[in-house]
Structures are given as structure tokens and as C-alpha cells.
Amino acid sequence: MPAVHLQQVHNIKNMFTNLRTEIGKVIVGQDEVVNQILVAIMCDANALLESYPGLGKTLMIKTLSEIMDLKFARIQSTPDLMPSDITGTYILEEKKGGEKQFRFQQGPLFANIVLTDEINRATPKTQSALLEAMQEKQVTVGNTTFKLDLPFFVLATQNPIDQEGTYPLPEAQTDRFLLKIKVDYPSEKDELEIVDKYATHTAPPKVKKFMSKDSLLNLQKYARQVPISEDLRKKVVSLVNKTRSDKDLIEYGASPRASIGLVLASKAHALVNGRTYVSMDDVKKMSYPVLRHRIILSFKAEREGRTTDDVITQLLQKL
Amino acid sequence: MSEIKRLFRELHYEVFKISFLHAVADSVIFFMVALNGTTLLNLKYYFALGASFVFLFADITYRMKKTTFRQIEEKNPQIRDILRTARDCEDETDFMVLAMFEELIQKMKSVSAGSLIDPRNLLVKTVVLCMLSFSIILLASNNIHVPKSVFDPGTYYKWFSNPGKERLDFYTVEFNESDDLLYGDPNLADLGNKTLELHINPSINEMNFDTVKEPEEKEFERGTFPGEIAAVSDASSEEKLPKESKIAIAYNLKLKEVS
Incomplete structure (x- = not known):
């Protein structure tokens, strides 16, 4: 029997390999971050990036949008940022005959990939406007609702150092981000390469387009079709349940949305790595970005100096 | 698929x-x-x-x-x-x-x-x-086997009913079917008021020594040896015994054992 379907999956794998190579022309290192952003995109979901400034988040996401032929927009969140600044607003326009009318001027949310820098600096009112766009893929201005162009992702960043004058994201909002991706400092070797690359040339290297919107939507469909065994599904549910039952280390556990997210992220991780099925390794790798922003550690765990990742590791060992 | x-x-x-x-x-x-x-x-x-x-x-x-x-x-x-x-x-x-x-x-x-x-x-x-x-x-x-008496409750019953007197012996002498001839018919061997008729054929024991002739003298001549000398087997004496003799043997042996 000719392996037609398997051949297509191999083509998908090759495409992702080429995509990573192309990103590698611009971004040095950060392979895992790129991988997790691709997972979020394949799941048609939003991601929260936590990193220190100057680690190339904006460049990374802009490069991705160029490779995928997607419209990119960036919002720099500040306390005086209004919802209309991101959704768009009606402006009064005068026609040739002197007639005046309101015309809707689209905001930066009308893009495919929206990078919201330092989201916790925006006011809760603006965060709510973003929440609707993230969840419903639509924007409401006045009495009119505008559907956003698909695919649509919000990749928001948080600065873990500076907490002065911030509005921490409420739990309900963080839960809507499928992944919380940690962007760490590059290694010394990678940093040297970054210095060589960007201290010599003024503009970043050009990248090729690899995907169209349609092919991306198809890939999102395939990601949901990746089969997962019942055994692994049970393990995922058991892991999420453990975050709720282990009161010794965890104050508040993850919701069932986390179970859905972990299964979906594991499927997408398998597809991005060119596999036709989900393995336990996928579940383990994705459990960190899926769960780390959904659990709140107990006082005891914090006093002991444990991080959410430490607790997730401990829960995974109990599986 | x-x-x-x-x-x-x-x-x-x-x-x-x-x-x-x-x-x-x-x-x-x-x-x-x-x-x-x-x-x-x-x-x-x-x-x-x-x-x-x-x-x-x-x-x-x-x-x-x-x-x-x-x-x-x-x-x-x-x-x-x-x-x-x-x-x-x-x-x-x-x-x-x-x-x-x-x-x-x-x-x-x-x-x-x-x-x-x-x-x-x-x-x-x-x-x-x-x-x-x-x-x-x-x-x-080595023909090793567990004796049947091990599984016989009677063996243990006898041992328990007469403590110290009876020997717990799993080995009993068992005779084959052919050994029964030694005692003859058990019914006949049973002592009682039954009359045992013994008919002994005296023909074998009856010998008239008067009729026994002296052996004839014969001279062997050179060259007149028989060409072939062969022994003709005869039925064993035991086989020749009549049935009544066997019964008598059995009877005598039984009497000997009882006495």
C-alpha cells in the first residue's frame, strides 16, 4: 500500500524544518521558544511570553509572520492605552461634497499575529478588549461587531522584573492563554553569534515565505486530527486533577480548560515534530507551558523556594 | 481501513x-x-x-x-x-x-x-x-512407588486403635495371581466340617520291583555308534501332577502354617 498520507506528513515535517532554519537566519538559539510559539499557532491559540527585555521576542514573532505570510501588528501597552487604541475607532470623515460621515478606522487588532508588549501595563479595561478579541476572534466597537481575519493569534509579553505600575492579569485572562512561554537568556556562544550578526549589519537578514494562510489553516485542522491514545488522555486528566488535589504544594489548581489545552498542545507538538501520533514525551514537554500560569503555589511551596516548574516536575513523576 | x-x-x-x-x-x-x-x-x-x-x-x-x-x-x-x-x-x-x-x-x-x-x-x-x-x-x-497401604485408612486405624502394639507398616507382602496355586482353592483350603475327598492316582508310585529285569549286557562294537544322539524332552514332573496333587500340596502347606 503506498503511504500517501505518511508522505504528506513527512512533507509537513520538512516544511517545519525549513521554517526553523529560516528563523535561525534571524534568531540565534531559542529553539524551544520557537517550537512552542509554533505549537500555539498550530492550536489556533494565544501565548504569553515571559521574558526580560532585549531577548528578541518582537523580532522573532515578526520573522514568523513574514515566513507565514501573515499580517503582523504590535501594541506597546502603557497605562494610558485605551481600548479604542487597539480595536480601532470611528473617525469623522468629510467627503468631496462636504458631506461628513463616520468611518471605522481599524486598530492593530485587525492583523493575524498581534504582539502585545508588556500586557500587564495596560489597564484592565484595555485588557478586557483584548480578551474579547482573543477568545471570540471579534471586536466590538459601539454597537457594531467586527469579525477578525483568521488566523488570529495574540502573543503577549510580560516583564517579570518591573512590577511597579502594572495591572497583573486576572486568572480568568491568563487561563485564556494556551501557553506561557519562558524566554531565557541565550548561552554565551549564542550571544557571541548574535553580537557578530547584528553589530555588523544594520538590517536583519531577509527570509523566504513558506506558508500561505490557507496552508496554515489546513495545518491547524491536521493538528486537531493527530490521534492520541486513551491511556495518554487519562494521564493528562490525571495530571490536571493532581494540580487540584495536591493542596500541600498548590493553592489553586488548573481548570478543565488546561486538560483540553494540554491534549491539544501535545497534538500540535507531535505535528510540528513530524509525528503522526502523540507520545508521552509530547505531554511531558507541553505540560510546563500549559500548566505553569494556571497553578498558584501554596505558601509552603513558595517558602521552600519552589517554582511552578518544580511542582509540575514533581506531579509528572507521580503519574 | x-x-x-x-x-x-x-x-x-x-x-x-x-x-x-x-x-x-x-x-x-x-x-x-x-x-x-x-x-x-x-x-x-x-x-x-x-x-x-x-x-x-x-x-x-x-x-x-x-x-x-x-x-x-x-x-x-x-x-x-x-x-x-x-x-x-x-x-x-x-x-x-x-x-x-x-x-x-x-x-x-x-x-x-x-x-x-x-x-x-x-x-x-x-x-x-x-x-x-x-x-x-x-x-x-528402580521400581520406586508409594505402597497402596499408605492410602488405606485401615492401616492408620489399626495403628491408632492399638497404640504401641501395632507396627505402622506400609509394606505388606502381596502375591500375584499365580501365587494362589500355592494354597489351592481358598474355599477348599478353609478348615471346617467339610469332607475332603482325596483321590490319589497310585499309578506313579506303584512299582513292582519283581518285574524289574536285570540290564541286558550289550557289547559296543567299533563303528556301530549311532549317527545321531538326541535327547527328547519330556513334560516336567510338575506338569504331570494331577490337579488333586496340587490341592493336596496347598492343603498341607496351609496346615503347616496354621500349626
């Missing part, structure tokens, strides 16, 4: 083959053990044979239930996740599921039934078989 169904059927067949192989090995061991038992108990070997067939059937059934895909996964970790997933999605026809089936079919080419056989297990079974064979030969050649 017919290919994946066929693949699972083949996998089931492999499981059956392995189960059958193990069950046969176990049954042979069981037969050897049972044969040792029947030899010791002086029973016919069909008991061991029959029990072994029942064991074989039961063992195959048990192993077929016990040998699941999980064991195949354990022996072949490279296909563990995909095999488990394929089993759960056997009836689905999505693009990715079909791709996974194709991948599984390719990966299954690297899996052989041999990987399911544990060589250490087989070695242990072979050693056990050799030891059992040796013990059977030992028992049979």
Missing part, C-alpha cells in the same frame, strides 16, 4: 503462536510431573496424559487472555505509543489517523514474534524438562 485490521489480526495470530508455544512447553512439564506422580502411585500413564491435555487447553486460554498488546509494547518500545494509539483509533479515518496507520505498518516490519519469546524463560523450562526426564528414568528403573 482493511490494512490496519489485517495487521491487528496478524498480531493476534502472533500472540496465539507465542501463547501456544509457551502452553505446550508448560504442558510437557506438567505431563512429566504428572508422570512422576503416576509412577510413584503405580497408576496408569493415561491419567497423566489426560490431565496434561486439560492443562494445555486451560493454559492456552489463560495465556491468550493474559498476553495483551501491552506485552508486545513492552518488548518493542519503539512501537509502544503508536500501537496503543492505533488500537484506540482503529475505526477512525481522519487524515492523520490514516498517516499513523501507514507509519505503524512500516514500523511493524521491524517487529518479529521472536522478540516476544523470553530466552531465559525457555532455558529454565528446558532445564526443568531434563531434570524431570531424569527423575522419571530413576523412578521407573
Whole structure:
């Protein structure tokens, strides 16, 4: 029997390999971050990036949008940022005959990939406007609702150092981000390469387009079709349940949305790595970005100096 | 998808083959053990044979239930996740599921039934078989068996009813059927008021020495030896004894024993 379907999956794998190579022309290192952003995109979901400034988040996401032929927009969140600044607003326009009318001027949310820098600096009112766009893929201005162009992702960043004058994201909002991706400092070797690359040339290297919107939507469909065994599904549910039952280390556990997210992220991780099925390794790798922003550690765990990742590791060992 | 169904059927067949192989090995061991038992108990070997067939059937059934895909996964970790997933999605026809089936079919080419056989297990079974064979030969050649009296409650009853007097003796002298001739017909040998008629044929004992002639003298001549001298066998004296004589012998022996 000719392996037609398997051949297509191999083509998908090759495409992702080429995509990573192309990103590698611009971004040095950060392979895992790129991988997790691709997972979020394949799941048609939003991601929260936590990193220190100057680690190339904006460049990374802009490069991705160029490779995928997607419209990119960036919002720099500040306390005086209004919802209309991101959704768009009606402006009064005068026609040739002197007639005046309101015309809707689209905001930066009308893009495919929206990078919201330092989201916790925006006011809760603006965060709510973003929440609707993230969840419903639509924007409401006045009495009119505008559907956003698909695919649509919000990749928001948080600065873990500076907490002065911030509005921490409420739990309900963080839960809507499928992944919380940690962007760490590059290694010394990678940093040297970054210095060589960007201290010599003024503009970043050009990248090729690899995907169209349609092919991306198809890939999102395939990601949901990746089969997962019942055994692994049970393990995922058991892991999420453990975050709720282990009161010794965890104050508040993850919701069932986390179970859905972990299964979906594991499927997408398998597809991005060119596999036709989900393995336990996928579940383990994705459990960190899926769960780390959904659990709140107990006082005891914090006093002991444990991080959410430490607790997730401990829960995974109990599986 | 017919290919994946066929693949699972083949996998089931492999499981059956392995189960059958193990069950046969176990049954042979069981037969050897049972044969040792029947030899010791002086029973016919069909008991061991029959029990072994029942064991074989039961063992195959048990192993077929016990040998699941999980064991195949354990022996072949490279296909563990995909095999488990394929089993759960056997009836689905999505693009990715079909791709996974194709991948599984390719990966299954690297899996052989041999990987399911544990060589250490087989070695242990072979050693056990050799030891059992040796013990059977030992028992049979030395005619070792447990006396029937061990299983006779009467033996123990006598011992318990007369503590200190009766010897707990499992070994009793048993005579074969042919030995009964020694005593003759037990009914006739039973002493009582019965009249025993003895008819003894005196022809053998009746000898008239007057009629015995002196041996004739004969001269052997040179060259007149008989060409061939052959002894003609005669019936043994015991066979010639009439039935009444045997009865008489039995009677006398019995009397001797009683006195």
C-alpha cells in the first residue's frame, strides 16, 4: 500500500524544518521558544511570553509572520492605552461634497499575529478588549461587531522584573492563554553569534515565505486530527486533577480548560515534530507551558523556594 | 481501513503462536510431573496424559487472555505509543489517523514474534524438562512407588486403635495371581466340617520291583555308534501332577502354617 498520507506528513515535517532554519537566519538559539510559539499557532491559540527585555521576542514573532505570510501588528501597552487604541475607532470623515460621515478606522487588532508588549501595563479595561478579541476572534466597537481575519493569534509579553505600575492579569485572562512561554537568556556562544550578526549589519537578514494562510489553516485542522491514545488522555486528566488535589504544594489548581489545552498542545507538538501520533514525551514537554500560569503555589511551596516548574516536575513523576 | 485490521489480526495470530508455544512447553512439564506422580502411585500413564491435555487447553486460554498488546509494547518500545494509539483509533479515518496507520505498518516490519519469546524463560523450562526426564528414568528403573497401604485408612486405624502394639507398616507382602496355586482353592483350603475327598492316582508310585529285569549286557562294537544322539524332552514332573496333587500340596502347606 503506498503511504500517501505518511508522505504528506513527512512533507509537513520538512516544511517545519525549513521554517526553523529560516528563523535561525534571524534568531540565534531559542529553539524551544520557537517550537512552542509554533505549537500555539498550530492550536489556533494565544501565548504569553515571559521574558526580560532585549531577548528578541518582537523580532522573532515578526520573522514568523513574514515566513507565514501573515499580517503582523504590535501594541506597546502603557497605562494610558485605551481600548479604542487597539480595536480601532470611528473617525469623522468629510467627503468631496462636504458631506461628513463616520468611518471605522481599524486598530492593530485587525492583523493575524498581534504582539502585545508588556500586557500587564495596560489597564484592565484595555485588557478586557483584548480578551474579547482573543477568545471570540471579534471586536466590538459601539454597537457594531467586527469579525477578525483568521488566523488570529495574540502573543503577549510580560516583564517579570518591573512590577511597579502594572495591572497583573486576572486568572480568568491568563487561563485564556494556551501557553506561557519562558524566554531565557541565550548561552554565551549564542550571544557571541548574535553580537557578530547584528553589530555588523544594520538590517536583519531577509527570509523566504513558506506558508500561505490557507496552508496554515489546513495545518491547524491536521493538528486537531493527530490521534492520541486513551491511556495518554487519562494521564493528562490525571495530571490536571493532581494540580487540584495536591493542596500541600498548590493553592489553586488548573481548570478543565488546561486538560483540553494540554491534549491539544501535545497534538500540535507531535505535528510540528513530524509525528503522526502523540507520545508521552509530547505531554511531558507541553505540560510546563500549559500548566505553569494556571497553578498558584501554596505558601509552603513558595517558602521552600519552589517554582511552578518544580511542582509540575514533581506531579509528572507521580503519574 | 482493511490494512490496519489485517495487521491487528496478524498480531493476534502472533500472540496465539507465542501463547501456544509457551502452553505446550508448560504442558510437557506438567505431563512429566504428572508422570512422576503416576509412577510413584503405580497408576496408569493415561491419567497423566489426560490431565496434561486439560492443562494445555486451560493454559492456552489463560495465556491468550493474559498476553495483551501491552506485552508486545513492552518488548518493542519503539512501537509502544503508536500501537496503543492505533488500537484506540482503529475505526477512525481522519487524515492523520490514516498517516499513523501507514507509519505503524512500516514500523511493524521491524517487529518479529521472536522478540516476544523470553530466552531465559525457555532455558529454565528446558532445564526443568531434563531434570524431570531424569527423575522419571530413576523412578521407573528402580521400581520406586508409594505402597497402596499408605492410602488405606485401615492401616492408620489399626495403628491408632492399638497404640504401641501395632507396627505402622506400609509394606505388606502381596502375591500375584499365580501365587494362589500355592494354597489351592481358598474355599477348599478353609478348615471346617467339610469332607475332603482325596483321590490319589497310585499309578506313579506303584512299582513292582519283581518285574524289574536285570540290564541286558550289550557289547559296543567299533563303528556301530549311532549317527545321531538326541535327547527328547519330556513334560516336567510338575506338569504331570494331577490337579488333586496340587490341592493336596496347598492343603498341607496351609496346615503347616496354621500349626
